[in-house]
Amino acid sequence: MQGIKNIIFDLGGVILNIDYQKTNDAFIALGVTNFHELYSQFKGSHLFDNLETGHISTADFLQEMHKHVPAGVTDEQIIDAWCAMLLDFPLQRLQLLQQLRQQYNLYLLSNTNAIHLERFNQILMESRGIPSLAEFFDKTYYSHLVGLRKPGTEIYEVVLQENGLKAGETVFIDDTLPNIEAAKKVGLHTIHLLPPKTILDIFRPMAV
Incomplete structure (x- = not known):
């Protein structure tokens, strides 16, 4: 860290624990038996990219998802x-x-979407008050608000x-190689x- 004045953190897998399998399991429980295929299809059709860059709204995302879940599944269940x-x-x-903020300028740079932003701040409030x-960083950058996402170099x-x-x-810290x-x-x-x-483990001497 010699000569380093600023640290940019990724969120999921770095600060927030995540488990993609749980989302797969949750959709299967709703009756979407092919969510792995669907997720790949949506990546190919740029649905998730568009959600993460703010090019489609939450309502548009939910409307598309309703085409692939059984009748009667609610917006809240999809969310x-x-x-x-x-x-x-x-x-x-x-x-x-x-x-770390006492010694460095800290920034957050996350590929995320409006649905997840609301939920993980809710988790933070309910678990930690x-x-x-934003309480932990000089500035936060969320892809859906910036209109750009990693690994495109523009957002950096x-x-x-x-x-x-x-x-x-x-220094930039991320758990995904293309972003690095x-x-x-x-x-x-x-x-x-x-x-x-x-x-x-990286900052062990400063950890409590």
Whole structure:
């Protein structure tokens, strides 16, 4: 971390525990037996990309999903299934962010969508009494609000330019290799966080 002044964190798998299988299982429980195929199909049709870049609304997303779930399934059930992947915010990770912020400028850069943003802030409030992840960062960047997503290099450049950051003084932490490779292209230092390691392992001396 010598010479580093700024840290950009990914969210899912880095700060927030996630489990994609739980969303698959939740849709199967609703009667969508081929969700793995459907998810691949939606990736190909850019449904999820469009949701994560804010190019379609929550209502549009739900309308599309209703075509693939049994009759009688409600919007709320679809939303709950879609959010089942979002688990918890381990307390030590949040405490670590508070400690790091005393020495570094901290930023959050997440590929997410309006549905998940509302839900994970709800999880944070209900579990920790904190209304928003914004409490831990100098600024948060969510793909659906920026209109760009990783691994496109533009979204990294937005973070750097808007905050007057030098790439050489900034480290980016993510659990997804394409996102790490894209960050390197714009000159960021990177840490590819692979399980079972967590950010506590990276910053162990500062962890509580």
